[in-house]
Amino acid sequence: MVLPPATDSPALETLRRVFGYETFRDGQAEIIEHVVAGGDALVLMPTGGGKSLCYQIPALVRRGTGVVISPLIALMQDQVDALRAVGVRAGFLNSAQDADDRRMTEAELLAGELDLLYLAPERLRVPATVDLLGRIDIALFAIDEAHCVAQWGHDFRPDYLMLSELHARWPDIPRIALTATATEATRAEIATRLGLEDARKFVASFDRPNIQYRIEPKTDAKRQLLRFLREEHAGDAGIVYCLSRSSVEKHAAFLTENGIEAVPYHAGLDPHVRAANQARFLREDGLVVVATIAFGMGIDKPDVRFVAHLDLPKSVEGYYQETGRAGRDGLPSTAWLAYGLNDVVNLRKMIDSSEGDAEHRRRLSRHLDAMLALCETVECRRTQLLNYFGQSGAACGNCDTCLSPPETWDGTVAAQKVLSTIVRLDRERRQKFGAGHIIDILLGKKNAKVEQFGHDELSVFGIGTELRDTEWRAVVRQLLAQGLVAVESMYGSLILTDASAEVLRGARKVPMRREPERTKPAKAKSASKSRAPIEMPAEAQPLFERLRAWRGATAKEQGVPAYVIFHDATLREIATLRPASLDELGGISGIGENKLAKYGEQVLAALAEG
Known part of the structure; x- marks a missing residue:
């Protein structure tokens, strides 16, 4: 209200x-x-x-x-x-x-x-x-x-x-x-x-109803990102976040090679290049910036239609703040995240080796646990986000878990197989290995590494053929999220935790999330009615584009970002209502006295051309 x-x-x-x-x-x-x-x-x-x-x-x-x-x-x-x-x-x-x-x-x-x-x-x-x-x-x-x-x-x-x-x-x-x-x-x-x-x-309420939150398992991050942009945000301005500078460079080049104009942004770039890329993002329509989390704080660009994460954020606070850079104008926008097992392993290792005392590392672990809980939830993601910040809300109907509810299944036996493999390697061979090798053992793969260490002779070799490789990776990911396995900081090997024994002896059930089949997502909603921009009919689109072209030329002439002239939401309302006088134009949301005096006649002229 x-x-x-x-x-x-x-x-x-x-x-x-x-x-x-x-x-x-x-x-x-x-x-x-x-x-x-x-x-x-x-x-x-x-x-x-x-x-x-x-x-x-x-x-x-x-x-x-x-x-x-x-x-x-x-x-x-x-x-x-x-x-x-x-x-x-x-x-x-x-x-x-x-x-x-x-x-x-x-x-x-x-x-x-x-x-x-x-x-x-x-x-x-x-x-x-x-x-x-x-x-x-x-x-x-x-x-x-x-x-x-x-x-x-x-x-x-x-x-x-x-x-x-x-x-x-x-x-x-x-x-x-x-x-x-x-x-x-x-x-x-x-x-x-x-x-x-x-x-x-x-x-204030932390709810951003116009943002559609979606999280999916990472299989091929580049291709997943490309599909997301082509199918849902072709020609839109947006931000793609990566953890490392090398990943930023790699993905910016990949998008450009595939016909999506993208620029990199990270602290290692030449300062002039970095500043120029930020300026282009602010001033141009439809540009994608691939960046580390150093980018975005204070960015007032209102028409960012999506924020994509290719690596798991370290905390819910960081995730919320970064995704919040989408849809500042109240129009439908998407917060899309692809994350996988390696993200969890790498962040656990970073926490264990981070500077600061033990309490600081515990705090970082709690932040990561909350982020993992958000990723693996079967409940409404928006509700969980609001709960994290001490607020409540009903299921939104506009996030992936609401639109395509995931199933849960009893993963206790699968968890026991993973834990038993870790036990066998440790007790029988005095060895520790990462998730990939453990999954190879469960699937009965006789590759060079398995045969080199004689792991095809273990009693657990080949006992997990009922699940595919990607399903086993989801199992390990969720065991990490639930604290039932941990990551050894030096080499990234999986080790047991205090809670593992309960699962091994059958005293604790392990519910798991099964990802739904991928379907074309529903369109994100606009903000609540008190804040939502006016709906623009299809027939107004050509006029809207003509107004955007006028705005772009005016902004370039003045050397300012386009949104400094008018926001997209204001242009949409002009294109829909087609005001015929300065008085009528002055009633459009976002047009104050100074902008009316400065641009009013130019806008009316652009309308008259149509």
């Missing part, structure tokens, strides 16, 4: 006049009014939920300049361009600027000509920056990507730990910390590290 403030609210008036939206989304109004009134806030809101407005509008309503602390140096220019496009006076200070640009921004700030100033956290370590802020009226401090303060979270930035000092220097200025992903424990850590224990906590 949308909860707008009173109709005479300066916040709502600013939303309509500047940003062109009639009502606030769920949760926004209460947060904005609290900060406008001078209160501190810790905000958890999913990607695409409208976090930015929660500090942008209070900065416009309150006296002074809103100071936004953000780690996203590479994206500050685009963030500022997007604000300037709607008439907000915005600027930034970071290490990527030259001296002239920095002096100009500082002059605008001191003259009271900036509504919002973006700063990288390390700028606050420069005394001159702190002195500069001391000479202006500050409307608020916004701390974006606040999860960066969690020391063992991804993208940790030590400079963020200094931000608790803001309150000591400016005790009367409201602070708002925002993040898209955090469990209850992480929220508590953010509050402690930023000195926001007494701040009001706002936790």
